[in-house]
Amino acid sequence: MSFHEVSLPARLAFGSTGGVERRTEVVTLASGHERRSTPWASGRRRYLIGAGLRSLDDMAALTAFFEARQGRLYGFRFRDFADFKSCAPGAEPGPGDQQIGTGDGVETRFRLAKTYGGQVRTIAKPVEGTVRVAVDGVEVAGGWDVDLTTGEVTFDVAPAEGAPITAGFQFDTPVRFDADRLEITLETFGSGRMVAMPLIEIRV
Incomplete structure (x- = not known):
């Protein structure tokens, strides 16, 4: 590209x-x-x-x-x-800012996104060192990686079925x-x- x-x-x-x-x-x-x-x-x-x-x-x-x-x-x-930012401009990004998916026990890849009044914007260019991720409301410190050129978050192990996956970031x-x-x-x-x-x- x-x-x-x-x-x-x-x-x-x-x-x-x-x-x-x-x-x-x-x-x-x-x-x-x-x-x-x-x-x-x-x-x-x-x-x-x-x-x-x-x-x-x-x-x-x-x-x-x-x-x-x-x-x-x-x-x-x-x-x-x-x-x-995934939050308001004057705030600091937190791991629960934006929902980026729901676990099904199989899928390991999820794209960063930001929602505006129901409209979802895909985030493809996150800033290095700013991405934070949570699964079922608990921040996950490891076991995942983010591609800074596509905004795709990849887990080592698929999140459990029904678990909401959220993220905070700059982009x-x-x-x-x-x-x-x-x-x-x-x-x-x-x-x-x-x-x-x-x-x-x-x-x-």
Whole structure:
């Protein structure tokens, strides 16, 4: 897959804007009633970065990062500081934050996920050293592993039938640049201005 397991430096994201995008198809019937549907099972995040940068050094760093990804070609990790934990932004992740499955005595693999008002978002890029797991309400210190590139938790022994499996974690959002061009305006010898660069979440 065209993805680099590297994170955009946090300082280059300061002043970024973004949020969730949904796709809804609306058909207005002859009666005036509407029929609404969506081809998307989950939302997609979009961001704008770079508009707040003023230092030419920071702009050079973003340019180097952009070149290393070859524009839109390769995806990368992005820390969305408004939504990067299994819990509220001001809290610390705990092993009971999010239910990721229920044991059946056979299955050993479960994907990390975060639920938003009933809508489930698969988490594919957990942050190393932050994942905590519990089975039937009891935190499990060992006997499991997590793949940091897919978000899949694998147990050495299948959890018992009916046991809820929960997890807490920090995570990055997999994104790519949504433009193949960077534009920088030189304002002084030490500062400049950059046109906001769009990022878009990718499915991995």
